[in-house]
Every structure is written in C-alpha cells, then in structure tokens.
Amino acid sequence: MNKFAKASKTLHHAPRTSGVERQASLINAAASLFATNGFTGTTTKQIAKAAGVSEALLFKHFPTKRALYTAILTEKAHYSGLREAVEEAAAKREDKRFFTLLASYRIRKGADPTLFRLLLFSALEGHEMSDIFFRQQYRVFHDLLAGYIRQRIDEGAYRSVDPLLAARAFFGIIVHHRLLHDIFGLPMHRTHEATVEEYVSLFLGGLVRQSSQP
Amino acid sequence: MNKFAKASKTLHHAPRTSGVERQASLINAAASLFATNGFTGTTTKQIAKAAGVSEALLFKHFPTKRALYTAILTEKAHYSGLREAVEEAAAKREDKRFFTLLASYRIRKGADPTLFRLLLFSALEGHEMSDIFFRQQYRVFHDLLAGYIRQRIDEGAYRSVDPLLAARAFFGIIVHHRLLHDIFGLPMHRTHEATVEEYVSLFLGGLVRQSSQP
DNA sequence: CGTGAGTGAGTAAGCACTCACTCACGTTAG
DNA sequence: CTAACGTGAGTGAGTGCTTACTCACTCACG
CATH class of the missing domain: 1.10.10.60 (Homeodomain-like)
Incomplete structure (x- = not known):
C-alpha cells in the first residue's frame, strides 16, 4: 500500500x-x-x-x-451490516422502524444502481452465478422479513396472513420502486424519505379506511 | 392461407x-x-x-x-382488452374485483414471460424504443389505477394516501412476483389464485391487526 | 538476476450485413 | 393454350470488421 x-x-x-x-x-x-x-x-x-x-x-x-x-x-455478493440494525429493531418490536430501515436501505439518496442492474442482467442472461448472487443479495433479507412477520402474527400483532407472501409484497414495493427509477428512469415525485414513509404506512395499514364511525 | x-x-x-x-x-x-x-x-x-x-x-x-x-x-406494445373489464369494475366500485382483475392479469397460469423479459432487456440495454414500449405496456394501467385510487380517496372510501405511490405499491407487488418467478426462477408456493387473493387482501387491508377489542 | 507486471502484434472464429444470382408464379402477348 | 416476361421470394458465398484470447517479448524492482 x-x-x-x-x-x-x-x-x-x-x-x-x-x-x-x-x-x-x-x-x-x-x-x-x-x-x-x-x-x-x-x-x-x-x-x-x-x-x-x-x-x-x-x-x-x-x-x-x-x-x-x-x-x-x-x-x-457480500452485503453491508444492515442486518444487525434491523435485528435490533425486530427484537424491540419497533414495527415501523423495522420496515423503514429495510425500505430506506434500498430507497435512499445516491443509492448505487450498479448492483441492482448486475443482479437483473445476471438473472436475465442466465449466468450460472446468478443464483448465488441472488441468494446473498436478496434471500437473506427476504427470510429475515418473513420470519419477523410470522413471529408478529403468532404474537397476535398482525393479521393472519401468509408470512412469505407478505414479505414478498413488501419487497415488491421497494424493488419495484428501484425498477421504475433506476432502470426505467422515471423521475421521483416525492423525497426518498416521504416515499419510504408512505410505502411503510401503506403496507402496515392497508388502503381501505377503517371505519371509525359505526 | x-x-x-x-x-x-x-x-x-x-x-x-x-x-x-x-x-x-x-x-x-x-x-x-x-x-x-x-x-x-x-x-x-x-x-x-x-x-x-x-x-x-x-x-x-x-x-x-x-x-x-x-x-x-x-x-x-399493443395490449389486450383488459382495460374494459377493469373500468367496469371501477364504475361499480367493486374494489376487490378491480384489484383482483389487475393482479390476475399478470399473475395467472401459463402467463407468457416473453413480454416481461423483452421489457426488462430493452430498459436495461437502453434501447430507444424502450420508453414507448414501457408506456404502452405499463403506464396505461398505472394511470388507470392511480386515477381510481384518487377517486376512492375523494369519496372517503380509502385512507388519504398518495394515489401515485399507492398505485406503484400495488404494481410493485405484482411485478415483483413475476420477477421472482419468471426471471429468478423461484418456485410458486401457493396457487396463482390464492396468491392474488392474498396480495389484494394485504394491499387493501394492510398488515397490522385492527384492534377489535379496545 | 529472477520474478512478475506489462504490452504490441497477432490469430481464428464470429459478427452484421451485401451481392450476384436462381427460381416460383401470376400476368399477358401472340 | 402456350411462351415470354416481370416481380418478388429466396439463397450461397462472400465482405470487412470485431471479438475473445495468445504469444513472444520488454522492463521495473527487490
């Protein structure tokens, strides 16, 4: 050196x-x-x-x-130390923080689209390393998320949904956001923070208004 | 002939x-x-x-x-006649049917991944026709969906969310599903119908349990 | 002076694309 | 009814260029 x-x-x-x-x-x-x-x-x-x-x-x-x-x-294929922060939020059952951390890890100012593009290209072109790359970059958080949702359902905090599908739904929202902005070049229409907050709120609370007047 | x-x-x-x-x-x-x-x-x-x-x-x-x-x-770039069926459900305010139609158009048995792969490749490789292809294949439903959500918010049926982000969230869930199964080759873990139903239910109702006992 | 960083000038194969040409077939002149 | 013809489908054998990859070689440095 x-x-x-x-x-x-x-x-x-x-x-x-x-x-x-x-x-x-x-x-x-x-x-x-x-x-x-x-x-x-x-x-x-x-x-x-x-x-x-x-x-x-x-x-x-x-x-x-x-x-x-x-x-x-x-x-x-190596990922950064997000896992620890997420697991801490999970241990404390800080739902909103848990999901916000996961989302803002990928939706943030100056996020590098290189990895995402490499992942997509390798999968589309069918490279033999694509699977391993996918697992390391993706599966780790996917499983973490599904595990947390399953736990919260058992505790009665969440509705009884399919944890795997719920995890995929949340990831879908985030990944799709990057697809639109990093790959298809759509301009952002809100700040990164506001976008993340809205996505998390939507996922946790749903779309339909809960009747406060019976 | x-x-x-x-x-x-x-x-x-x-x-x-x-x-x-x-x-x-x-x-x-x-x-x-x-x-x-x-x-x-x-x-x-x-x-x-x-x-x-x-x-x-x-x-x-x-x-x-x-x-x-x-x-x-x-x-x-031409799409099939889904729009009419969707607009009919929208006119009747059949929320669940509206979202189920949109979702099951893309998540269904024997859906051809060719178009999706072409769309991704054209965007990644930066072909000049990519934008038009994207608009025709994607933007149409995207705008339709955002418009409907905006309307239902005005009518007080939905929470006051950002209609554009909500539309993208829903599309995200669907597109991501295809990404996982058609591009990354993940096996399905439920039937197409059950998957669509769960996604729609999640999006409309959210994840967090609504307290029925105060 | 040995090791390993570094290269210019290749090579064979493959690439998008061209050209001179053949032939099938419907139309029409005798 | 037939023969000549024009048109357009169809191709084998190329073209010049680029590609991934190689080799014989130079030279910096401990």
Whole structure:
C-alpha cells in the first residue's frame, strides 16, 4: 500500500501496480460496464481501456471474460451490516422502524444502481452465478422479513396472513420502486424519505379506511 | 392461407411464403430469442435459423438487426382488452374485483414471460424504443389505477394516501412476483389464485391487526 | 538476476450485413 | 393454350470488421 512513495523514483515510465490492486481496478471497471451494457454487451477491450491497461493483462488476471464476470458476482455478493440494525429493531418490536430501515436501505439518496442492474442482467442472461448472487443479495433479507412477520402474527400483532407472501409484497414495493427509477428512469415525485414513509404506512395499514364511525 | 394446396404442385422445391407471413414468422422467432438472450446476446444467424430462412432474407425484410428489434417492440406494445373489464369494475366500485382483475392479469397460469423479459432487456440495454414500449405496456394501467385510487380517496372510501405511490405499491407487488418467478426462477408456493387473493387482501387491508377489542 | 507486471502484434472464429444470382408464379402477348 | 416476361421470394458465398484470447517479448524492482 506504500507503493506511491516508491513510484516517485521512476517518473518517465509508469509505476507498476501490485497484482491485487490491478485485479481490484479491473473488477471495478468491469462491474460498471457489465452493469451498464450486460455481459454480451461489454467487450474485453472496453474493460481494459476503462481500467487503463492492455487486454493482454486482463487475461493474465482472469483466464476468460466469463471468469471475470463470475469474480465480480462473487465479490459483490457480500452485503453491508444492515442486518444487525434491523435485528435490533425486530427484537424491540419497533414495527415501523423495522420496515423503514429495510425500505430506506434500498430507497435512499445516491443509492448505487450498479448492483441492482448486475443482479437483473445476471438473472436475465442466465449466468450460472446468478443464483448465488441472488441468494446473498436478496434471500437473506427476504427470510429475515418473513420470519419477523410470522413471529408478529403468532404474537397476535398482525393479521393472519401468509408470512412469505407478505414479505414478498413488501419487497415488491421497494424493488419495484428501484425498477421504475433506476432502470426505467422515471423521475421521483416525492423525497426518498416521504416515499419510504408512505410505502411503510401503506403496507402496515392497508388502503381501505377503517371505519371509525359505526 | 391456402398456400399448402399450391405447394403440392412443386414437391422438390420449397413453396414460397408471402412477405407479410415471412415478416411475422421472423418477428416471432426474433422476439423469443431477444427475450431469452437480449439484443446483443442474439445473432442474426440464430434468428434466421429459428425462422427457417437464410440470413440474407432477414436483411431483405429488415435493413438492420436493430430495425428488427424496434419492429418487435412496436408490434408487441399493443395490449389486450383488459382495460374494459377493469373500468367496469371501477364504475361499480367493486374494489376487490378491480384489484383482483389487475393482479390476475399478470399473475395467472401459463402467463407468457416473453413480454416481461423483452421489457426488462430493452430498459436495461437502453434501447430507444424502450420508453414507448414501457408506456404502452405499463403506464396505461398505472394511470388507470392511480386515477381510481384518487377517486376512492375523494369519496372517503380509502385512507388519504398518495394515489401515485399507492398505485406503484400495488404494481410493485405484482411485478415483483413475476420477477421472482419468471426471471429468478423461484418456485410458486401457493396457487396463482390464492396468491392474488392474498396480495389484494394485504394491499387493501394492510398488515397490522385492527384492534377489535379496545 | 529472477520474478512478475506489462504490452504490441497477432490469430481464428464470429459478427452484421451485401451481392450476384436462381427460381416460383401470376400476368399477358401472340 | 402456350411462351415470354416481370416481380418478388429466396439463397450461397462472400465482405470487412470485431471479438475473445495468445504469444513472444520488454522492463521495473527487490
């Protein structure tokens, strides 16, 4: 990581980068291009150019274009530490906070659509890593959500719905929002926060007015 | 349509097909391939083979591969006559039927995922016809739904929610269901009818139990 | 001076697309 | 009734270009 100090010795010729750094920069460049143009829509020439190296070097690091794609999906499959915060809200039975956390993790200012696009492309194009990528990015929260709903039904707090379908419904609202705005390019019509609040309120409270006058 | 009678005259050489028929068979073959592999993932050779003609003939009908893709999106942009049935339910204020109709139009036995896949691919790959295709396939019902919800809010039947967001939430549940099953290949865990009913009930009634005991 | 980062110049296969051509068939001139 | 003809369906064999991938090679650095 202290390569820069050494690099100053040789000014005229480019300083050499370590293998892991180069690999990372190739993965980043490729991920962005694959997310934009898909697997078949991206050429190894484009990737090499974006990473600032020759195509030959790309193939020194990854034996095939497909292997590079696989490496990206494997690397990007890791998720951030949202789970802990969500589980805390779940333990305290803070329903609104629980759902708001889940929703605003995906609906927020400056959320990067790269992962979402990669996920969709990999599923549509039928890449072999698609399943694993899907499971890691998606299934984790899906199961967490379904488990919480089941628990709250058992406690009598929620209506007796199908927990799996309810979880999918909530995810549907969120995922669809991203589909509309990140993929189809629809403009936002409310702020992220107001949108999340409305979605959560709708999901928890439903649409039909509960008769307060009998 | 009586080409086959004439065909019996000449056995050794293939009977000729009219231009419009050939065009239609090319569009069908191409639509299926584009839906499966995307635009860049499909070759003109594959399309020609699937339609049973030479590549040269394909280019007699469509000047470029892109023109063929555009022709498909234009043709497939038309939707069936669901709107009338939905508007009838809306006029009668049959809430449950209204939402069930909309949902079961997309969630039903043997629903063809081709259109959905084409829509997703065209949006992801950024084709110029994507917008029009999206509008025709999607926006129509979206606006219809938002309009109905707004009306029912004015009549005091629904809670005072944002009609646009509510419409998107409902569509989200449905679209996400198709995403999971048609694109990600998740198995169904209930019947189509039971699933639709649960989704509609969830959307209309919400998740949280309404306190019947004060 | 050995190791490994890095590349220019390939290669064979595949790509979208073209061209010169054949042939089926309905129309029409003799 | 037939023969010549025009039109349009249909194709085999290309075209130039791009693709994923390779190889022989250079050179920076510990």
